[in-house]
Amino acid sequence: MAILVCGGAGYIGSHTVRQLLAAGEQVIIADNLSTGHRAAVNPDVKFYECDIRDKDALKKIFAANEVEAVFHLAAYIEAGESVIKPLKYFNNNVYGMQILLEAMTECGVDKIIFSSSAAVYGEPERIPIDEGDATFPTNPYGETKLIMEKIMRWVSAAHGVRYVSLRYFNASGAIEDGSIGEDHHPETHLIPLILQVPLGKRDHITVFGTDYPTPDGTCIRDYVHVLDLAAAHLCALNYLRSGGASNYFNLGSGSGFSVKQIVDAAEKVTGQKIKTELGTRRAGDPARLIASGDKARKILGWAPRFDDVEKIIATAWNWHRTHPNGYDDC
Numbered sequence: 001m002a003i004l005v006c007g008g009a010g011y012i013g014s015h016t017v018r019q020l021l022a023a024g025e026q027v028i029i030a031d032n033l034s035t036g037h038r039a040a041v042n043p044d045v046k047f048y049e050c051d052i053r054d055k056d057a058l059k060k061i062f063a064a065n066e067v068e069a070v071f072h073l074a075a076y077i078e079a080g081e082s083v084i085k086p087l088k089y090f091n092n093n094v095y096g097m098q099i100l101l102e103a104m105t106e107c108g109v110d111k112i113i114f115s116s117s118a119a120v121y122g123e124p125e126r127i128p129i130d131e132g133d134a135t136f137p138t139n140p141y142g143e144t145k146l147i148m149e150k151i152m153r154w155v156s157a158a159h160g161v162r163y164v165s166l167r168y169f170n171a172s173g174a175i176e177d178g179s180i181g182e183d184h185h186p187e188t189h190l191i192p193l194i195l196q197v198p199l200g201k202r203d204h205i206t207v208f209g210t211d212y213p214t215p216d217g218t219c220i221r222d223y224v225h226v227l228d229l230a231a232a233h234l235c236a237l238n239y240l241r242s243g244g245a246s247n248y249f250n251l252g253s254g255s256g257f258s259v260k261q262i263v264d265a266a267e268k269v270t271g272q273k274i275k276t277e278l279g280t281r282r283a284g285d286p287a288r289l290i291a292s293g294d295k296a297r298k299i300l301g302w303a304p305r306f307d308d309v310e311k312i313i314a315t316a317w318n319w320h321r322t323h324p325n326g327y328d329d330c
């Protein structure tokens with residue numbers, strides 16, 4: 001039986017597909033390529049260019065393939081843009097989840113592993129963040145992810161579709177051979193933005209706020225390698241295969257690194273000085289976001305393999321220095 005990866009041409013999706021293939025799984029990809037890249041798709045994988053809001057297209061995929069489970073990674077992800085264009089996010093993310101679940105229930109597919117986000121928590125009540133902590137998103141992106149989780153919960157109760165929701169913290173890095181990696185347009189994630197400086201694509205990196213209540217005054221985030229996120233999807237699949245009940249899990253390293261620490265580590269990895277300029281705080285940026293990963297370790301048997309930030313950045317640098325223009329260089 002096959003695994004359908006919705007969003008399999010994207011950053012995390014393409015790495016997850018690689019791990020599924022390495023594990024001997026049969027994989028099918030559905031992606032509308034609005035943010036994903038055709039060059040990220042393994043040529044040996046059956047690929048459907050379609051939108052998850054197109055139920056007829058999804059039902060044709062299910063009819064033509066014996067699909068055991070769906071990995072759902074097809075969503076818009078930019079929190080800042082979601083504040084300006086909330087309807088775009090609700091239409092693609094929430095309505096997309098509705099249509100996908102309608103197609104699954106009508107076609108008898110009863111397992112889904114969902115790419116959620118730490119953004120469901122909003123401003124954290126405590127650090128590290130536990131799955132039982134309050135969920136009060138501070139932007140439409142986080143709100144859509146939380147609504148999508150709630151939709152799955154009710155569909156599970158009504159139709160028996162079991163799910164695992166994986167709440168990512170800061171995805172980072174790239175596959176070690178540098179063949180695929182992170183390529184967003186525009187890029188908003190810290191590590192690739194920092195690496196644009198030694199690549200000569202920008203003059204400096206702006207540090208937004210140096211007066212936070214942290215050791216060096218800059219924000220602290222929990223960085224988890226994209227291959228560790230991919231591995232968690234396989235753990236979740238095996239959990240559901242073994243009869244596990246619907247559940248949700250944080251995916252993070254359990255430790256945090258400040259913006260300054262990331263810049264320092266990038267300088268060591270690249271061997272180049274990275275110019276920084278100081279900016280004012282951005283509204284809604286918490287001082288610390290660090291995950292408690294205890295639940296995923298205990299129940300899924302998942303633990304991050306990449307626990308050194310320099311190693312994480314080194315894999316990202318291997319991708320970016322060999323593909324300075326992203327997939328346009330493929």
